[in-house]
Amino acid sequence: MAVERGQRDNGKRRSPSMADVAALAGVSHQTVSRVLNDSPLVREDTRTRVNAAIRELGYRRNAAARLLVTNRSGRIGMVSAHLALYGPSMIAEAVQEAGREAGYDVAVVGVLDLTEEALQRAVDRLLDQAVEALVVAVAHRDAHHLVRGLSLPIPVVLAQGVSPGEAMAAGIDQVAGARLATDHLLDLGHHAVAHVSGPRDWTEAEQRREGWRQAHEARGLLPGPELPGDWSAASGYDAGQRLAKDRDLSAIFVANDSMALGVLRALHEAARAVPNDVSVVGFDNVPEGGYYWPALTTVAQDFPELGRRAVELAVRALGGEDRPAAELAQPVMLVRGSTGKNRTR
Amino acid sequence: MAVERGQRDNGKRRSPSMADVAALAGVSHQTVSRVLNDSPLVREDTRTRVNAAIRELGYRRNAAARLLVTNRSGRIGMVSAHLALYGPSMIAEAVQEAGREAGYDVAVVGVLDLTEEALQRAVDRLLDQAVEALVVAVAHRDAHHLVRGLSLPIPVVLAQGVSPGEAMAAGIDQVAGARLATDHLLDLGHHAVAHVSGPRDWTEAEQRREGWRQAHEARGLLPGPELPGDWSAASGYDAGQRLAKDRDLSAIFVANDSMALGVLRALHEAARAVPNDVSVVGFDNVPEGGYYWPALTTVAQDFPELGRRAVELAVRALGGEDRPAAELAQPVMLVRGSTGKNRTR
DNA sequence: GGAAACTTGTTGAGCGCTCACACAACCTGT
DNA sequence: ACAGGTTGTGTGAGCGCTCAACAAGTTTCC
Numbered sequence: 001m002a003v004e005r006g007q008r009d010n011g012k013r014r015s016p017s018m019a020d021v022a023a024l025a026g027v028s029h030q031t032v033s034r035v036l037n038d039s040p041l042v043r044e045d046t047r048t049r050v051n052a053a054i055r056e057l058g059y060r061r062n063a064a065a066r067l068l069v070t071n072r073s074g075r076i077g078m079v080s081a082h083l084a085l086y087g088p089s090m091i092a093e094a095v096q097e098a099g100r101e102a103g104y105d106v107a108v109v110g111v112l113d114l115t116e117e118a119l120q121r122a123v124d125r126l127l128d129q130a131v132e133a134l135v136v137a138v139a140h141r142d143a144h145h146l147v148r149g150l151s152l153p154i155p156v157v158l159a160q161g162v163s164p165g166e167a168m169a170a171g172i173d174q175v176a177g178a179r180l181a182t183d184h185l186l187d188l189g190h191h192a193v194a195h196v197s198g199p200r201d202w203t204e205a206e207q208r209r210e211g212w213r214q215a216h217e218a219r220g221l222l223p224g225p226e227l228p229g230d231w232s233a234a235s236g237y238d239a240g241q242r243l244a245k246d247r248d249l250s251a252i253f254v255a256n257d258s259m260a261l262g263v264l265r266a267l268h269e270a271a272r273a274v275p276n277d278v279s280v281v282g283f284d285n286v287p288e289g290g291y292y293w294p295a296l297t298t299v300a301q302d303f304p305e306l307g308r309r310a311v312e313l314a315v316r317a318l319g320g321e322d323r324p325a326a327e328l329a330q331p332v333m334l335v336r337g338s339t340g341k342n343r344t345r
Numbered sequence: 346m347a348v349e350r351g352q353r354d355n356g357k358r359r360s361p362s363m364a365d366v367a368a369l370a371g372v373s374h375q376t377v378s379r380v381l382n383d384s385p386l387v388r389e390d391t392r393t394r395v396n397a398a399i400r401e402l403g404y405r406r407n408a409a410a411r412l413l414v415t416n417r418s419g420r421i422g423m424v425s426a427h428l429a430l431y432g433p434s435m436i437a438e439a440v441q442e443a444g445r446e447a448g449y450d451v452a453v454v455g456v457l458d459l460t461e462e463a464l465q466r467a468v469d470r471l472l473d474q475a476v477e478a479l480v481v482a483v484a485h486r487d488a489h490h491l492v493r494g495l496s497l498p499i500p501v502v503l504a505q506g507v508s509p510g511e512a513m514a515a516g517i518d519q520v521a522g523a524r525l526a527t528d529h530l531l532d533l534g535h536h537a538v539a540h541v542s543g544p545r546d547w548t549e550a551e552q553r554r555e556g557w558r559q560a561h562e563a564r565g566l567l568p569g570p571e572l573p574g575d576w577s578a579a580s581g582y583d584a585g586q587r588l589a590k591d592r593d594l595s596a597i598f599v600a601n602d603s604m605a606l607g608v609l610r611a612l613h614e615a616a617r618a619v620p621n622d623v624s625v626v627g628f629d630n631v632p633e634g635g636y637y638w639p640a641l642t643t644v645a646q647d648f649p650e651l652g653r654r655a656v657e658l659a660v661r662a663l664g665g666e667d668r669p670a671a672e673l674a675q676p677v678m679l680v681r682g683s684t685g686k687n688r689t690r
Numbered sequence: 691g692g693a694a695a696c697t698t699g700t701t702g703a704g705c706g707c708t709c710a711c712a713c714a715a716c717c718t719g720t
Numbered sequence: 721a722c723a724g725g726t727t728g729t730g731t732g733a734g735c736g737c738t739c740a741a742c743a744a745g746t747t748t749c750c
Contacts, residue, residue, distance in 0.1 A: 018736065033739095061473075067705095070739095071705080110438075124405075128408045130409060153360070268638055362705090378709095391729085409705090414708045
């Protein structure tokens with residue numbers, strides 16, 4: 001009965017409107033609106049009657065009409081890149097969850113290549129969805145300038161590859177994380193740590209590299225060799241094969257867990273035992289890391305917290321605050337089987 | 346200049362409307378609308394003038410107003426569960442990409458628990474976004490009935506855990522994939538294959554289990570032991586530890602790659618060599634699988650194809666076709682180092 | 691007992707767009 | 721020369737909602 005009315009009606013299968021509900025409940029459309037918006041200015045039995053009518057008709061408020069007049073969509077847009085990678089996908093999910101908790105819908109749009117126009121297209125799609133604020137989680141070096149240069153009419157929060165103290169930016173301290181990892185290895189007596197890095201044009205890769213460099217510098221040590229990767233296990237494997245040839249090498253800090261898996265594999269094939277001959281540390285703490293052989297020592301990031309801070313910044317900016325800032329979240333070390341004392345001599 | 350106008354104006358910072366563009370171009374709002382909708386009924390120089398005005402004002406069409414009258418959002422909704430897992434996340438991305446290619450926006454909403462109300466909430470959120478069709482990629486056993494029982498006013502396409510011949514459903518033939526994997530092992534001379542399965546309430550887990558069973562039955566063989574897992578590497582590890590104790594066991598089909606990693610690890614710890622003592626096959630073809638030790642033999646699914654078929658079904662239903670159907674996509678075997686001939690005697 | 695409150699309701703305008711239609715200008719063909 | 725296209729443009733209604741303004745009905749207080 002209820003459903004049928006909305007669907008058939010007089011052959012027009014128009015879905016019921018507020019007027020229909022009002023008619024059925026014997027009130028005006030405005031009263032229905034008040035019930036829907038939880039206004040206190042409605043008598044209890046009127047409210048009950050209206051709610052009954054709503055249920056009977058299977059009425060659902062037309063969001064477009066509401067948006068048209070209120071101009072508030074309750075939606076936050078998110079631009080993301082490389083959603084197939086662990087970090088970015090975790091961030092996307094975290095922001096979505098944090099948004100929901102704060103009462104916002106989060107619409108995610110992924111960009112494939114990081115040209116200015118691709119970014120512009122993604123932003124356009126989100127603006128068409130009337131998002132009230134934007135969270136941009138793109139760690140590419142150029143993304144910062146590109147985004148800041150867009151001069152959008154809504155608040156924009158950066159959520160990846162940000163620097164300490166930056167306004168309208170939430171992030172996890174990558175430099176600190178990399179120092180944690182490198183210090184862990186140096187503390188174990190290794191004299192130099194090699195580094196398998198991420199792509200040079202990713203801010204986060206650059207920051208992890210910087211942390212690795214700083215850790216050596218702070219102790220007056222010279223960093224070990226650096227090999228570039230592309231986040232994939234395959235690139236880690238390639239790097240690992242080359243590093244395996246250096247018999248002096250006893251410690252490697254790899255910029256993410258996938259590449260670390262490749263390194264482990266290459267070392268294994270080269271009969272270099274981990275951790276006895278070589279210690280390896282990854283970054284990310286993927287769920288599988290504990291079951292690599294040996295279990296991977298790594299750096300864990302608090303993505304949910306990052307999501308919450310990003311959304312909080314957006315909400316604060318929406319509330320009129322001028323360019324609010326947040327502190328970077330701190331990663332933590334997770335020591336497992338792939339690291340041990342230096343035994344090279 | 347252009348941007349400033351839209352932002353400041355006369356203190357109201359209202360964004361420019363069609364009327365503003367029309368006034369500036371010296372035409373009626375309807376002509377602007379025609380230009381925007383690529384109507385051929387506009388003289389070339391008028392069109393140019395209007396476009397110039399649009400650019401100058403930084404005008405952007407209000408999607409809500411348009412939606413309000415057209416009642417067509419150009420948006421497809423997608424309900425997804427367990428987006429942290431490889432398969433589901435690949436499907437989500439594939440549907441999104443296929444949707445974009447077909448000219449639709451895809452809005453994804455994840456559900457955490459698979460209660461009827463959680464599903465209802467997710468669907469409600471999507472309906473509020475005025476989606477024209479729904480793609481439901483939830484492999485839970487009950488999801489089918491739940492979704493079919495919702496009686497929604499828009500087409501609903503199932504995209505996971507579907508059966509051959511089912512209408513409004515796209516999928517990858519899980520039974521066939523599991524038979525492929527099991528047959529591969531039986532062909533190598535193993536007399537029985539053990540199975541580490543996914544959760545019993547996941548349709549796909551059940552289907553992979555069924556394929557494994559069928560492969561044995563077709564040869565008149567008795568299947569090996571079955572141990573339940575939960576898709577995680579940890580559960581695979583537990584199962585692997587138990588399976589390692591059975592010295593007669595020479596082949597294991599694991600329902601996904603993550604669990605297979607855990608199995609490999611457990612076998613390794615128990616000094617059971619892979620593939621010499623035991624062969625292992627996974628399912629999914631995660632990018633890291635080639636770098637496990639040994640490289641994991643697995644079954645690969647064509648997710649982009651699945652996405653395309655799901656969207657195609659939705660579009661066909663939207664075009665008036667009554668409950669269109671599509672064939673299941675076929676997975677393919679990927680033989681790597683973790684499987685070899687039976688050498689138990 | 692009546693003005694001043696509060697409570698509950700109604701009415702009407704208008705958000706920015708598209709659609710159906712009216713109309714004007716300009717071509718044909720007879 | 722005039723009916724009958726074709727082409728380009730304008731007019732007005734209305735999608736479903738919220739917001740402002742206002743009209744009753746009900747209570748309160750001196």
